[in-house]
Amino acid sequence: MKEENDFKMIAKTIFGLEEILAQELQRLGAKDVEEHNRAVSFSGDKGFMYKANLSLRTALRILVPFHTFTVTDEKSFYEGMQSINWEDYMDVGDTLAIDTVLSSDLFTHSQYLSQKAKDAIVDQFRAKHGERPSVDLDKPTLRINLHVYNDTCTVALDSSGESLHKRGYRDKTNLAPINEVLAAGLVLLTGWDKRTNFIDPMCGSGTILIEAALIANNIPPGYFREDYGFERWKKYLPFDEELWNLIFDSAVNKITDHKQVILGGEISPNVAKKAKENIKLAKVDDVVSVKICDMKDFEVPPGRGVVVINPPYGERMDKDNIGELYKMMGDTFKKNFSGYDCWILSSNMDAFKNVGLRPSRKIALFNGPLECRFMKFEMYQGTKKTHKLEEGYQKKKRQD
């Protein structure tokens, strides 16, 4: 039930992760959870807003919408922005930044609208005080998010500040690693039970392995992060340091110390070195290890488990080589990974055909601007028939 101090929030995410994010929110105790395109809305109080920022693995940012108005043109937009009493949210000496997302034919440039919105706010302060707040794109007191959808403008405060995929565990790298939010989403989508083996045999800088280790041991994704937007709020939902410390400590107390087998492989020694550094920075080197090796020679621990691969998509490779690589993945699954659920994320639909196995699931996801499929290939121990028999036997045993 909605409490008096509850308010609406919107968690933004990557296309394809809405359902996983909604499940995360339900588990965390959110109310009124509703899925949208690249977002999930929910309600909760200030403490829940802190919790959401700290603990949601598949959210990019948490917005707090507080005002909507109708827009028909630039003038009504400026007036709508001026109809808000900005002194309820910030002081003249504070700083601001504005992000605009446009889903409307009324305007063409989001940056231009951000500029206009800033003018409306600073003009209001200047008229009252003869002074104006300044802009700080990096760490403003208030990061304002505008969403113009057809003729409706929703004004929200961005409680996260920098995008939540910036976990704070990764060293600067010149590689192109997968977004941490996407990596966590992939691990959650596989339904990995956190106890069986987890392998990424093309681990690059180690993002998927690190996110798997954080998930397995309940380590909040924001554990290493040093900055959130809400920490600078003074007037609306002012920062409550005591409450934040309470939320943080309670999440840290839930960290477990299980010893899973989380393994990575990487063909390039330089990249593998980077992965090892990142794994150390994320303090999960007690559960994650990385070997320099070609996937086809990867020593697979016996038993069951989950494999997640984000292979090269082939933008920089010729067609034959990329076909060979995907064929090698399929052949290696068959030869060495029996008992494993093997998943591949790729945007290269032609290359997928070379895997030579029938996927049992296909999930549409975006990796940056690239539309991808996340495909599951189940490698049964023995034949499919014996697997089915074994499953039936296990089920019966549980019932007995």
Ligand SMILES: C[S@@+](CC[C@H](N)C(=O)[O-])C[C@H]1O[C@@H](n2cnc3c(N)ncnc32)[C@H](O)[C@@H]1O
């Ligand atoms: C797209 S990147 C993975 C990025 C990774 N998910 C991250 O977050 O950094 C693909 C990686 O596969 C590695 N790779 C390519 N062929 C391989 C092979 N045959 N065996 C093992 N690794 C391979 C590449 O060196 C590259 O680092």
